[in-house]
Amino acid sequence: MPEASQDTDSDRLAPPRAPVRVMQVIAALAQHRDGLSLAQLSEALRLPKTSLFSLLRALEGGGYVASENGHHRLGQETYSLAALIQRTDGFPGNVRPWLGELHRACQETVMVGVPSQDWTQLTYIDVIEASSWLRYSANVGARRPLYSTALGLTMLAFASSERQRRYLEATRLDAVTQHTITSRAALKRALRQIRAEGCASSSGSIEGATGVSAPVFDSGGALLAAVGMAGPTTRYERNAEHFKALVRHCGQQMSRALGFQNAYPGTPSPA
Template sequence: MSSSATPTSGASRMSGMTPRSPARVMSVIEALARAPDGATLAALSRDLDLPKTSLFSLLRALETDGYVVNGRGVYRLGMATIQLASMISGGTPQFRKISALLPALATRAGETAMVAVPTSDGLEAFYVDIVEGPQAIRYASSTGARRPLYCTAAGRVMLAFRDPTLTQAYFAAVTPMALTKHTTTDKNALRALIEHVRRTGIAESRDQVSIGVWGFGSPVFDANRTLVAAVMIAAPTDRAQRNHAHLVACIRDAGEEMSRMLGLAGDYILAP
């Protein structure tokens, strides 16, 4: 996984901050991470209980170095923050082991391979590593991209294998929206899909987020059978249809191999 972010580039500009400033900076980043559609200065001031004047100074410093972007008064996380988050996630021993297997998966499948983790609020999947497939026409995304859980293969893996109370809370809080004419939005139908993923260890998402894209996902567990990530393949729908059995085998094998590397013993997917 590569990145062009230089997290220390703003050190000189922030050198005059008070000792409390670093904690406030992180509070701003966390608040924006909880607001995928962005937040205004007024909303952030209320959320963080900070004066607008000091908050504006923090935001301006973060914007200068690309950690925050400001579009018509709405602040969002910038690419530097997203790349930093990806470097932190990818720098842990667990994710170094997982990422080391991703190129082989992309080669075997002949398609783009990805690793995703839940966002801090548990509402979206966050791509921490991507290896694009060798085909001229292939699925392309970027590290740091966020996608809804209910309509993506990685997200459905997370809903199937994380703490069931979190999944119940997710369905209570989220109103699924149709992103294409094929997106499944009925909660009962989604619960049935999630139960199927739990039984088989395979999640699929055909034309759910974008027409012409078919995703396949499987869980990655640690030694305690705790879900740490979802591994995913994404392919053009026509090619995925032709190679369906092969891609299903590739993603399940990859999920199991990554889980074994993290110390999982016993059956990969437990019988219900």
């Protein structure tokens, strides 16, 4: 009779390959926003299509990969995980005390957002929701078109003129609500005003909700993120100037904490 096969010491010590392959798939898709086909992934990772297909099905079931028309891209759960890692290690965790202060002061949902890599959308990387039953709701990792939100408009207003130009040329300004900016001329005017005032307000993302946002700069003076609050439009309109002042103050405090030394937009320059 043939002897039963026995594991060698090296076999027992070798780590399972599947978890490593999962991370390789995530890393490969992270470099291709529009996704990759099974064949492209197989070639890039040098993995058999059959085992790769099984991995993709499992990741899709968990929401870590989204598959459509034969292409696979990162799913919402992967973005949420990335945002969680970012939040707990460095920025924005190091400025969260000021976000909490803003939340206590305005009693509305507050958030920090950053632009997507291709500068088409904003991604929420930290959120503290209001306790009111009638509130603006947002999840860490959620995305919105830049032009439709206060945070996105802030990012565009303080981006470089070249980045603004490319964005205006490439982006369709479709209406999300009746208040969404859909004219390039109107968007240009809004960005100039936001840059002058140091904050943006918008009702262009969700019907019945309004948000206000201010920029967050790093130690080199570059735009890093935007901080803002959002709530029902009726509550916002009763407290608009107060909310604007709170958000500008929060953006300034966050920027100072990150080493920003220049005059903050919308505030008087030191004598």
